[in-house]
Amino acid sequence: xxxxxxxxxxxxxxxxxxxxxxxxxxxxxSGISAGICALIGAYFAYDILFxxxxxxxxxGEKKINALVLIxxxxxxxxxxxxxxxxxxxxxxxxQKLWDLQAxxxxxxxxxxxxxGGILTLSLVEKGFIGLAAxxxxxxxxxxxxxxxxxxxxxxxxLGIFEIILGLLASxxxxxxxxxxxxxxxxxxxxxGCYMYFNTKK
Amino acid sequence: MKDxxxxxxxxxxxxxxxxIMAALxxxxxxDFNSLKELLGVTDGNxxxxxxxxxxxEFVSVRKEFLNRKPNTKYAATEEGRIAFSxxxxxxxxxxx
Numbered sequence: 001x002x003x004x005x006x007x008x009x010x011x012x013x014x015x016x017x018x019x020x021x022x023x024x025x026x027x028x029x030s031g032i033s034a035g036i037c038a039l040i041g042a043y044f045a046y047d048i049l050f051x052x053x054x055x056x057x058x059x060g061e062k063k064i065n066a067l068v069l070i071x072x073x074x075x076x077x078x079x080x081x082x083x084x085x086x087x088x089x090x091x092x093x094x095q096k097l098w099d100l101q102a103x104x105x106x107x108x109x110x111x112x113x114x115x116g117g118i119l120t121l122s123l124v125e126k127g128f129i130g131l132a133a134x135x136x137x138x139x140x141x142x143x144x145x146x147x148x149x150x151x152x153x154x155x156x157x158l159g160i161f162e163i164i165l166g167l168l169a170s171x172x173x174x175x176x177x178x179x180x181x182x183x184x185x186x187x188x189x190x191x192g193c194y195m196y197f198n199t200k201k
Numbered sequence: 202m203k204d205x206x207x208x209x210x211x212x213x214x215x216x217x218x219x220x221i222m223a224a225l226x227x228x229x230x231x232d233f234n235s236l237k238e239l240l241g242v243t244d245g246n247x248x249x250x251x252x253x254x255x256x257x258e259f260v261s262v263r264k265e266f267l268n269r270k271p272n273t274k275y276a277a278t279e280e281g282r283i284a285f286s287x288x289x290x291x292x293x294x295x296x297x
Contacts (some may be wrong), residue, residue: 019239
């Protein structure tokens with residue numbers, strides 16, 4: 001009898017530690033929706049990069065501007081859709097979306113992410129377009145690894161995959177879009193599905 | 202067996218106190234309201250347990266003003282962290 005009490009105590013302690021230090025409302029659907037946004041964005045980027053419908057001489061600044069615009073739009077829709085599903089999940093769990101844990105998660109996510117984003121933009125501006133894919137993947141992966149301490153620990157695995165993919169991409173400059181599709185599209189969807197089915201129990 | 206029981210800390214025998222420590226060791230600090238929400242206890246209950254933990258110097262208190270409203274931050278002391286992990290280890294050993 002005493003033993004059962006202690007086991008319950010330990011369970012409760014673990015639960016309190018988790019709830020108080022981690023943001024647990026990340027939904028698997030958020031990952032899936034972000035992945036789908038990435039794939040749609042990649043489709044438009046592909047169109048601009050390779051479609052013959054465009055003038056072959058239409059390269060340089062205009063093309064890069066269009067690509068950056070697509071990138072930003074993709075990022076925004078991915079964030080908004082992920083936020084929507086997270087909000088739903090938080091409501092279901094009766095948790096507040098904006099609390100200490102969420103704040104901590106976002107700060108720790110955005111420090112590496114913003115560093116990588118700014119670095120990539122300034123390099124692209126100087127003409128190192130080929131570095132965009134590996135750098136974004138690597139910094140995104142680092143951001144996820146860093147943020148995973150403050151949310152579901154599975155995020156760490158996704159981050160490590162993104163880093164590996166980014167390093168690989170640095171060996172195959174020129175195929176950046178394909179690495180993007182795998183990293184931001186398929187990996188997100190795979191992670192989202194994994195989370196969705198694993199946390200439902 | 203006797204050694205094992207000695208490691209169980211009397212200060213943590215109460216559930217609320219154990220909960221407070223659990224929350225504080227994984228967070229840099231928490232304020233009164235977050236602790237209350239987390240543990241689902243009443244103001245008075247939480248305050249008295251915090252006081253006793255403060256007395257045994259397992260918890261430190263810092264009062265601040267946030268937009269002119271008083272805001273009290275609680276943190277686990279080094280001593281409290283050590284005592285808590287000892288207590289948990291003792292429970293784990295008992296269950297072995």
